[in-house]
Amino acid sequence: MTAIATNIFNGLTIVIASFCLVAGFGISYLLWHTLLKKRKEKIIAEAESEAEVIKKEKILQAKELFLQMKSEHEKVITEKNNKIIQAENRLKQKELALNQKIEEVQRKKNEVDAIRDNLTAQLELIEKKSEELDKLHRQQIEKLEIISGLSAEEAKNQLIESLKEEARTEAMSYINEIIDEAKMTANKEAKRIVIQTIQRVATEHAVENAVTVFHIDSDEMKGRIIGREGRNIRALEAATGVEIIVDDTPEAIVLSAFDPVRREIARLALHQLVTDGRIHPARIEEIVEKTRKQVEDEILEVGKRTAIDLGIHGLHPELIRLIGKMKYRSSYGQNLLMHSREVANLSAIMAAELGLNPKLAKRAGLLHDIGKVPDDEPELPHAILGMRLAEKYKEKPEVCNAIGAHHEEVEMTTLIAPIVQVCDAISGARPGARREVIESYIKRLKELESLALQYPGVTKTYAIQAGRELRVIVGADKTTDKDVENLSYEIARKIQSDMTYPGQIKITVIRETRAVNYAK
Helix, strand or coil: CHHHHHHHHHHHHHHHHHHHHHHCCHHHHHHHHHHHHHHHHHHHHHHHHHHHHHHHHHHHHHHHHHHHHHHHHHHHHHHHHHHHHHHHHHHHHHHHHHHHHHHHHHHHHHHHHHHHHHHHHHHHHHHHHHHHHHHHHHHHHHHHHHHHCCCHHHHHHHHHHHHHHHHHHHHHHHHHHHHHHHHHHHHHHHHHHHHHHHHCCCCCCCCCCCEEEEECCCCHHHHHHHCHHHHHHHHHHHHHCCEEECCCCCCEEEEECCCHHHHHHHHHHHHHHHHHCCCCHHHHHHHHHHHHHHHHHHHHHHHHHHHHHHCCCCCCHHHHHHHHHHHHCEECCEEHHHHHHHHHHHHHHHHHHCCCCHHHHHHHHHHCCHHHCCCCCCCCCHHHHHHHHHHHCCCCHHHHHHHHHCCCCCCCCCCHHHHHHHHHHHHHHCCCCCCCCHHHHHHHHHHHHHHHHCCCCEEEEEEECCCCEEEEEECCCCCCHHHHHHHHHHHHHHHHHHCCCCCCCEEEEEECCCCCCCCC
8 A cells, every 4th residue: 555655646746846847836846745745644654554454354354264164173073073973882782782692692502502412312212212113013023924824025915905996996986976076067067158158149140141132213224234235234244243133023133242242342333323324334443443442441440340349459450351351251141240249249258257368258259250251262271261360460379279279270279269169159050140941950950860860779869059969879788889989980971971061060979878676
């Protein structure tokens, strides 16, 4: 501060001196110089006083900061000392507990040593007594051998044989009782499950599956459909692959084809042509192509709606399309889609009754006949083809096996497979499921029974389960057990070669022997 004041004073002096010299006032300069010198001394004194005050304030602030830091440092040191003391206390407690455990272990070790010494003494005593018992046992055996005239080994063998024979007899009796009880229980439970399953599923009757009748308003339309020299009807048949029969039937045209999809396309196309009125080859090809696309869309929609109705999710789009195609297919007059839906519901109910996965069984039941509606027609059984399609579109192994095994083309490896097989038979065998005239049905059953009656030794025959099983009863005095097996095989071969029937027929030959006496 003094240096600053000195510099200011010197500057002012120079300025005033210059001014006075220029103005020529020498006396004024001296007066001003005296005043400025006093002013300088006053400013210097004030600056030194302020500097002293600032110095004291800074010293006080430094002392306060030092005391604060010292207090915080002492606090930190106190906390650390407390933690060290706590850690020492914990260590002392652990050391004390450890010493107690060591003392406990040592005490138990001493007890174990005492017990071991005691056991050693007891074992020595037992060994001595055992030797004495062995000696007495040998003496007794020698006496018994002398009395009985048999050696110990011979007596033991006789006793073992006697016990084995007795145990074998009791075991056979017990096994027979268990088998009889299991058969009664299993048959009763199986019948209950099958009957409940059938009762809980609604049934539908078969429909026609070879022709479609298309009704028209008047017979004049027949001529327009035929066209000049038959060109319209030929173009329609060529575009659809359906035979169109125009005969004397009033106001009706018959569409004949074994492919229901083509027949449906032809019916819809013909309906649009008749409604529009413009019937010529170019128009026919255009309408048939549009109708084919509409039917494909309808197939996809039917497949999606079927999967949603049954609660089946995650199906591949191609499998959904094949399910939709089932609507236009039939098997023995039974609509394939309705049959598959029925099998799916039956399988789910039966699986639930047996404690299995009903969703998996329903999925397998819906897809079990998927091999009947492929886009190409390979020379494979539909069950094998369906199994390969399911494997191709990443279905679960249980579902694939159930599809392939429902006609026993492959071995059943899961519990779902026999359920699907049984439900397929239930759906196809119930009355009204598959279209068959009652007279021909009864005639087929009678032929089945008559065929088995031709064999020697057969006394009675019964066709049961809607013709799916043939019971053959033979006389016990005319046939043997070996003849029964041969007879069952021969009847099965004869039915395969001489008869036509849906599904498969089980041949059961029964030979019964009875012994009757009277107590008087």
